[in-house]
Amino acid sequence: MERSVYFDNAATTPIRKEVIESMHSVLLDTYGNPSSSHSFGRSAKTQIETARKNIANHFNANPQEIIFTSGGTESDNMLIRCSVQDLGVETVITSRIEHHAILHAVEFLAQNKLAQVFYVKTDTEGVVDYNDLAHLLAADDSKKLVSLMHINNEIGSILDLERVSNLCKIHNALFHSDAVQGVGHYAIDLEKIHIDFLSASAHKFHGPKGVGFSFVRKNSGLNPFILGGSQERGLRAGTESVHNIVGMAKALEIAYLNLDEEQGYLKRIKQYAVNELKAAFPDIHFNGCCSDLDRSTCTLVNVAIPVPEDKASLLNFHLDLKGIACSKGSACQSGSAKGSHVLEEVVPEEFKSRPSIRFSFSIFNTIDEIDYLVQTLSSFVEGH
Numbered sequence: 001m002e003r004s005v006y007f008d009n010a011a012t013t014p015i016r017k018e019v020i021e022s023m024h025s026v027l028l029d030t031y032g033n034p035s036s037s038h039s040f041g042r043s044a045k046t047q048i049e050t051a052r053k054n055i056a057n058h059f060n061a062n063p064q065e066i067i068f069t070s071g072g073t074e075s076d077n078m079l080i081r082c083s084v085q086d087l088g089v090e091t092v093i094t095s096r097i098e099h100h101a102i103l104h105a106v107e108f109l110a111q112n113k114l115a116q117v118f119y120v121k122t123d124t125e126g127v128v129d130y131n132d133l134a135h136l137l138a139a140d141d142s143k144k145l146v147s148l149m150h151i152n153n154e155i156g157s158i159l160d161l162e163r164v165s166n167l168c169k170i171h172n173a174l175f176h177s178d179a180v181q182g183v184g185h186y187a188i189d190l191e192k193i194h195i196d197f198l199s200a201s202a203h204k205f206h207g208p209k210g211v212g213f214s215f216v217r218k219n220s221g222l223n224p225f226i227l228g229g230s231q232e233r234g235l236r237a238g239t240e241s242v243h244n245i246v247g248m249a250k251a252l253e254i255a256y257l258n259l260d261e262e263q264g265y266l267k268r269i270k271q272y273a274v275n276e277l278k279a280a281f282p283d284i285h286f287n288g289c290c291s292d293l294d295r296s297t298c299t300l301v302n303v304a305i306p307v308p309e310d311k312a313s314l315l316n317f318h319l320d321l322k323g324i325a326c327s328k329g330s331a332c333q334s335g336s337a338k339g340s341h342v343l344e345e346v347v348p349e350e351f352k353s354r355p356s357i358r359f360s361f362s363i364f365n366t367i368d369e370i371d372y373l374v375q376t377l378s379s380f381v382e383g384h
């Protein structure tokens, strides 16, 4: 029988059953508009505020600091653009391996001369050069925002949030982190680590699509960015997506309740995948530092696979045919096909001609599925 294996959890995760149940109940019974003053409205408002409080608790944050949005892209755009518009930020420091939600937002700022943008150096492991960051922060007296992602969505390298936060403190800069790939998978204590702004998205931690949140530290001075009603303390107007918000809170509750157990499971899955891939393909290249479980997320590997040149373009098609869902992404070669901007930065020249693939895991994956993947890859490469 044909198999169906989902290894694309960094793109999106399946919703947990309990999350669907919580959303279902809201959709059926709590249909009031949270802004209405009657009992139907008040019930919906209570659901939202309970969700806000529970979400804030996971991060040691204040409920007022959680602003619901439509997801990671909106949070990233809003936080970057409003920092410049409202807080007098003149310089944004980011990296070339951020998600496009950040890169395109900062390009917009630079093109329209709203802020100058500098890109901190990153190495072939996808690790930020902290000395270069300190140097950029000290370069002039302009008001600065540092925007660096917590976990890279393509290669999985983990940022040292505390180190960046300390550097920002020394230089009196604001710090935003796109934590879309980290929230729900790793603990983040916002009381311990001074981060001014953070972006999260529910569909990356087994919640619904189209909902996320921004953490906006108290007294940040941000002005409303969607104008209209007084929802979300006036910052983001619009009737709240109650079922999505409740679903997100449920997904996060389960994620953090089971964090150690699920992280342990994912680490075993990933380590097994790394070992089996190495055994099957001794000269495989792990992009960034993704084979190192201490420095990269337990949720993914990204590999440059040694495939004979004549077969390289067929690899993704073959995996899809075999029921394996994953994400392709290759460094672009001699400027031809548009490749991944992240791999372009981190993959050493000698591996750039190989197809690179990201396999990203969730707790619903099994060791048996990794065996199937490695067998499928081996028979494709060996030609039988």
Ligand SMILES: Cc1ncc(COP(=O)(O)O)c(C=O)c1O
Residues within 6 Å of the ligand: 010, 011, 070, 071, 072, 073, 074, 076, 099, 101, 149, 151, 152, 153, 178, 180, 181, 200, 201, 202, 210, 212
């Ligand atoms: C690191 C990162 N930032 C932002 C986003 C965008 O999030 P959303 O899909 O919720 O808009 C993604 C999604 O792929 C991501 O991985």
